[in-house]
Amino acid sequence: MKPIVAPSLLAADFSNFTNAVDEINKSGAEWIHFDVMDGQFVPNLTYGPKLLADLRDKSRLTFDVHLMTLKPEHIAPFFIDVGADFITFHAEATTQIYHLLTDIRNRGKKAGISIAPATSINAIEGVLPFIDLALVMTVEPGFGGQRLIPECLDKARKLVKMREEYGLSFLVSTDGGIKESNSAQFRDAGVDVLVTGSAFFQSADKQAFVKKIKGLI
Ligand code: DX5
Ligand code: ZN
Numbered sequence: 001m002k003p004i005v006a007p008s009l010l011a012a013d014f015s016n017f018t019n020a021v022d023e024i025n026k027s028g029a030e031w032i033h034f035d036v037m038d039g040q041f042v043p044n045l046t047y048g049p050k051l052l053a054d055l056r057d058k059s060r061l062t063f064d065v066h067l068m069t070l071k072p073e074h075i076a077p078f079f080i081d082v083g084a085d086f087i088t089f090h091a092e093a094t095t096q097i098y099h100l101l102t103d104i105r106n107r108g109k110k111a112g113i114s115i116a117p118a119t120s121i122n123a124i125e126g127v128l129p130f131i132d133l134a135l136v137m138t139v140e141p142g143f144g145g146q147r148l149i150p151e152c153l154d155k156a157r158k159l160v161k162m163r164e165e166y167g168l169s170f171l172v173s174t175d176g177g178i179k180e181s182n183s184a185q186f187r188d189a190g191v192d193v194l195v196t197g198s199a200f201f202q203s204a205d206k207q208a209f210v211k212k213i214k215g216l217i
Contacts, residue, residue: 001192002187002214002215002216003186003187003191003192003193003194003213003214003215004029004030004031004171004192004193004194005027005028005029005030005031005193005194005196005200005210005213005214006029006030006031006032006033006062006064006173006193006194006195006196007024007027007029007031007032007033007195007196007197007200007201008033008034008035008066008144008175008195008196008197008200009021009032009033009034009035009051009197010033010035010046010144010197011144011145011197011198011200011201011202012201013201017051017054017055018055018058020201021055021058021059022058023201023206024059024061024200024206025058025059025061026206026207027200027206027207027209027210028206028207028210028211029061029200029210030061030062031061031062031063031064031086031193032055032059032061032062032063032064033064033066033175033195033197034047034051034052034063034064034065034066034084035066035068035144035197036048036065036066036067036068036069036075036079037068037069037141037142038068038069038070038075040069040070041068041069041070041090041092041093041141042068042141042142042143043142044068044142044143048075048078049075049078049079049081049082050082052065052079052082052083052084053082053083056082056083062085062086063083063084063085063086064084064085064086064088064193064195065079065084065086065087065088066088066112066114066135066175066195067079067087067088067089067090067093068090068093068141068142069089069093070093070094071093071094072089072090072093072094072100073094073096073099073100073103076089076100076103076104077107080104080107080109084109085109085110086109086110086111086112086132086133087104087109087110087111087112088111088112088113088114088133088135088173089112089113089114090113090114090115090116090141091113091114091115091119091123091124092115092116092119092123097113097124097127098126098127098130101113101127101130101131102130105130105132110132110133111130111131111132111133112131112132112133112134112135112171112173113127113131113133113134113135114134114135114136114137114141114175115134115135115136115137115155116137116140116141117137117138117139117140117149117151117152120155121155121158121159121162125162128162128163128166128168128170129166129168131170132170132171133170133171133172133173133193134159134170134171134172134173135173135174135175135195136152136153136155136156136159136172136173136174136175137152137174137175137176138150138152138153138156138174138175138176138177138178139175139176139177140176141176144197144198145197145198146176146177147177148176148177148178148182149176149177150185152174153174153185153186153189156172156174156186156189156190156191157189157190159172160172160189160190160191171192171193172190172191172192172193173191173192173193173194173195174186174189174191174193174194174195175195176195178194178195178196178199178213179196179198179199179213180199180203180209180212180213183212183213183215184215187214187215194213196213199213
């Protein structure tokens with residue numbers, strides 16, 4: 001299976017999100033990744049649910065929300081109400097992991113859990129039966145344009161194996177520092193979703209970029 005590509009709006013021109021979404025719509029990517037940061041869980045601060053509300057009718061692509069916020073149980077409902085498709089939050093940000101995963105699913109959306117580079121898979125092993133997506137950070141959460149931490153890929157490989165062993169069907173997503181020159185190792189690891197911000201928006205030919213990181217050309 002070729003990986004799904006999810007360009008991150010964090011790397012877009014914040015003065016023209018409509019144009020950025022239009023570029024993603026035309027690129028062949030299947031998802032749009034929204035990096036939501038609260039300045040507490042990570043040092044950076046981005047945007048809230050109103051951005052999704054205003055962009056929802058501009059794209060039929062999957063809206064993949066990545067909450068890098070403390071107390072994600074408080075803010076997740078607002079993103080569900082404005083049309084998010086996937087809601088992923090950090091295992092490090094709440095004690096209510098199981099509760100929030102089931103709440104997201106009960107409200108008809110896909111539930112994801114994310115782990116930062118320092119966090120072991122053990123932190124989420126207990127909830128693998130209750131997720132639709134496991135997001136392995138391949139950079140420290142908070143900023144785009146960072147260098148890939150290759151060791152993090154081992155966690156993605158292990159999650160692919162555990163999924164087979166346990167007979168589960170969640171997607172394995174990776175996020176941070178992904179670009180054309182390093183994308184083969186993600187495909188070889190069996191990763192299902194490639195989140196890419198700066199490399200996507202810096203590419204002159206976005207359709208060719210998407211095809212290349214999918215391994216199609
Ligand atoms: C980092 C975000 C990533 C980031 C990816 O905290 O979660 O989604 O925007 O951007 P690049 O591809 O530039 O590393
Ligand atoms: Zn992200």
